[in-house]
Amino acid sequence: MTQRFLRTLWAPCFVAAISVAVASAAPHAEAPVATSNGYSNTPFSLPLFNVPLPSTEGAGTDSSQMELDSVLLRYQFKPGQEVRYRSLSYDSIMIFSRTNRLIVRERTEVVRYRCDSIVPDGYAMTMTVMSYIATERADTLPAVIRDTHPWVGRYISVVISPTGKRLRLIPSATPQAYGTAPGAPFQPLLLPELGPEHSFVGETRGMRTDPLLLENVYPTLQCSNTSIRATEARVDTLGQQTVRIAFSDAGNVVYSITHPDNQKVTTQTAVNAAGHYYFAPKEGRVVGGSYVTFGNITFETSTGQRATGRHIIGMEYWLMEEESK
Numbered sequence: 001m002t003q004r005f006l007r008t009l010w011a012p013c014f015v016a017a018i019s020v021a022v023a024s025a026a027p028h029a030e031a032p033v034a035t036s037n038g039y040s041n042t043p044f045s046l047p048l049f050n051v052p053l054p055s056t057e058g059a060g061t062d063s064s065q066m067e068l069d070s071v072l073l074r075y076q077f078k079p080g081q082e083v084r085y086r087s088l089s090y091d092s093i094m095i096f097s098r099t100n101r102l103i104v105r106e107r108t109e110v111v112r113y114r115c116d117s118i119v120p121d122g123y124a125m126t127m128t129v130m131s132y133i134a135t136e137r138a139d140t141l142p143a144v145i146r147d148t149h150p151w152v153g154r155y156i157s158v159v160i161s162p163t164g165k166r167l168r169l170i171p172s173a174t175p176q177a178y179g180t181a182p183g184a185p186f187q188p189l190l191l192p193e194l195g196p197e198h199s200f201v202g203e204t205r206g207m208r209t210d211p212l213l214l215e216n217v218y219p220t221l222q223c224s225n226t227s228i229r230a231t232e233a234r235v236d237t238l239g240q241q242t243v244r245i246a247f248s249d250a251g252n253v254v255y256s257i258t259h260p261d262n263q264k265v266t267t268q269t270a271v272n273a274a275g276h277y278y279f280a281p282k283e284g285r286v287v288g289g290s291y292v293t294f295g296n297i298t299f300e301t302s303t304g305q306r307a308t309g310r311h312i313i314g315m316e317y318w319l320m321e322e323e324s325k
Helices: 002-010 021-025
Strands: 015-019 070-072 081-096 101-119 122-138 144-146 156-160 166-169 198-200 204-209 225-237 240-258 264-280 285-301 306-324
Touching: 081 285, 198 225, 225 264, 240 285
Parallel strands: none
Antiparallel strands: 015 240, 070 198, 081 101, 081 306, 101 122, 122 144, 122 156, 156 166, 204 225, 225 240, 240 264, 264 285, 285 306
16 A cells, blocks of 8 residues: 555646645636736735835935836756766655555656757756766664656656746657656756746735646646745855846645556655755856745545645755866
8 A cells, every 4th residue: 555655746647627725815816817927016015024124314305316226037058068077866665554654765867958049038948967876764674775766867847937837748759658857756856947037126026827847757747836935145156247036836736546356546746945045146146045835734535535745855956067069
């Protein structure tokens, strides 16, 4: 029973029905209206989240005297340009049933993004996991070192907007095998969706997105998500002049999987995530960051068996190299 739930958490095929976790706070709200930049213009409340306003003390009543440190959050890639990142992630997977299970994994990956071409609505990018090594412990068993994964060497081509919104998957010339990335569908992105491109230091805003999970799972999964973005400060790090951007996300995900024995397992996951990215506006790229995702999971089989679980991912990563060909 527990083994089936573990397979479900990492299984290859997802049929998704998605809802936003915070939607329960306003069940009768109208559906958000998409704008030309792909983000909703429907306002929503942010309880217990106080946003400081710029001080106008001594500035008189003329608002033009208030100066904002504006920031352009927009990727800049050239055809043939490659960026490589090294990520260090920690997974903790717990399944609570008649026999509780715990899997702890520490993994290191090198991921390459290559700009294949510039298209009218953004960039055609190909993501490849170049290397993978993990130390994994299951319950009280000895640790096992794994240096292979089905995602290693796999070419995943997508179109992203200049702000990182995933627009569509580019079909592969060869059939793609079903599967998930090493961190499962909700592994934090290394090229995150930045949101509306015009911002300023000190700005905090909320936004609702409908992200396509193109790099982490096949067949692809689309979900809804509510985010709060804070453009916090200018920071010099990793030899770059960057802006530190904080995100917090919330969502509720439901998907069903049918196993080879025709046993159907439905999984509902409440996902919360938060972290920081360091974005270099001049170069138009992310140079590093750290992120944590926390998923509370409920499993139910077609025979009525139930179990709960928890999946926590902590990730930090940094830019290794960049080159143009």
